[in-house]
Amino acid sequence: MxxxxxxxxxxxxxxxxxxxxxxxxxxxxxxxxxxxxxxxxxxxxxxxxxxxxxxxxxxxxxxxxxxxxxxxxxxxxxLKILIIYLSFEPEQEQIENIGKWLRTNLTEIKLFDIKLDPSLLGGIALVKNGVYKDYSLKSKIQEQGEMILVEFKKYIR
Amino acid sequence: MPNIDFVSITALIIVTISGFLFFYLQKKHQLPSEPDSYQEKGYKILQNASKKAQAILGMAELDAIKISADTRFYREKLAERFDKEAEIASKLASELIKLNSQKTVDEFNIYMNQLKSDLEKSNKDFTDYLIYLKNDADAQKNQSQDAVKQQILQIFVKFEENLSQFLMASEQRSVQSIELELSAARQLIETYKQQQLKLIDENVIAMLEKTLSLVLAKKMSLQDQVDLVYEALEKAKAEKFII
Structure with a gap:
């Protein structure tokens, strides 16, 4: 058993x-x-x-x-533990749904850990085997920073 | 007053003094062994001396009386003669004085006239000299005034030139310094602007993140958040970060 x-x-x-x-x-x-x-x-x-x-x-x-x-x-x-950083505090239902999605779509992840990071704005950041990867809105803004600046500068006279 | 015979009196004085000297010496050199003989001698000598002195005195008195009588006589005679002579002399003197005075007066008048003419001449000369001095002084004064005016004019002209040069130089320097200041200020403004823009560039992302963190927390629903989570998980799976 x-x-x-x-x-x-x-x-x-x-x-x-x-x-x-x-x-x-x-x-x-x-x-x-x-x-x-x-x-x-x-x-x-x-x-x-x-x-x-x-x-x-x-x-x-x-x-x-x-x-x-x-x-x-x-x-x-x-077991490999996936650490998930969320920008909000999920309820138990959301946690279970995330867990089910992980069990359904992934093979190696059985358990995960939830941590709170409001600075992410939205989306998640993941840590697996000590490697951090940011899939949050914040990272998207930073990736698009130059373009955003260019857009802002259009309004600066 | 009868004339006193000075010779007799002098002789009397000498005798008296010699007597005293004798007594003094005798007393001084008096020998202790024979005091009486010497004393007697001395007294005798003194006695003789006094007798002689008295004789001399008597003779002196007689002479003096005689002389005084003679003197009186001669004095009276002399006086008479003196009066006569004086009268003559005075007459002569008065005549002489008269003559001399007239002469003197004439000479004096001539002299005075001469003096007057000399004085007038000198006065005239002096007046002429004063006039000459005055004219010369006036001429000098005019010349000095002209020279001073000329110098003052020159000084003013030079002053104006220097002042204009100084003003021009000052103006140029002022303009240069102002231009330098302006360029420095412009540079400063440009630098500040670049710094501020750089700060804005550095911070605009952070500002945006902060704004979104304040806004999205209130505006984004739970479902939207969950959708973003699944979207991120799908992306991680697609990138094979999680398998």
Whole structure:
């Protein structure tokens, strides 16, 4: 059973991934070791936990829970994370739609990270494997800077 | 007053002095062994001296009386003679004076006339000389005035020339400096304009970005933003930045 694929089914961002990993681990510890649940889960977290199959839950035992999570962490580190800079703060729906688009159109990107950069004006900037590429409105203005200046200078007498 | 015989008096004085001297010397060189003999001698000598002195005095008095009588007599005679002579002399003198005075007066008149004529002549000469001096002084004065006027005119002419030259030079210098200032100011303005344009060029993009960041945040809808995101993702995929 591919634990990561199961978790990644409807998890798109690395923050969500780590969050869900944490609540899953906590939930499994509670279940396996009889600890009292102290953290109050959101409705989304509850729905997600509920969406996990029984076979997935039963995979984790007292003996392998920690080793399994260790492996998951190691696997996660191997994944290529795409960092997306947005000029606005997206809602969860937009995040999921972006994630679905990435999963549909790309093969190597499984997870991405959202960062906020209002100076982009519009569009996005991407960082992959440490390489930054700007696809924002700001970069377009800068690329067209000379032409814009020429247009402005027409109005200077 | 009878004439006193000075010779007799002088002799008397000498005798007296010699007597005193004798007594002084005697006292001074008096030997202690024989004081009485010398003293006696001395007294005798003194006595003799005083007798002689008295004799001389008597004779002197007699002479003096005689002389005084003679003197009186001769004086009276002399006086009479003097009066006579004086009268004669005065007569002569008066006649002489009369003569001399007339002569003197004549001479004086001649002299005065001469003096008067000399004075008039001198006065005339002096007046002529003064007139000459005055004329000469006037001529000198006129000459000096003319010379001074000439010099003043020359100075004024030269002053005008120098002033005009100076004014022209000053005007040229002023114009040059003003032109330099103007060109410097124009250069400064041009430099400033270029600097400002350069600043505008550098900052217009930033201004545009700032403007858009302020405007688009309010004007662009969420859907437009999402569309731009997908457009950018498509472009990245097309460029094979993400695969």
């Amino acid at each position: 591919d634990i990561i694929d199961t978790i990644l089914t409807n998890t798109y961002t690395i923050q969500d991934m780590r969050h869900r990993m944490r609540i899953l681990k906590s939930n499994l510890e509670n279940t396996l070791f009889g600890k009292v649940q102290t953290e109050i889960l959101s409705s989304d977290d509850t729905i997600w936990l509920s969406s996990l199959t029984l076979s997935f839950i039963n995979y984790f035992t007292k003996d392998n829970i920690y080793s399994s999570f260790k492996n998951i962490e190691a696997e996660l580190k191997k």
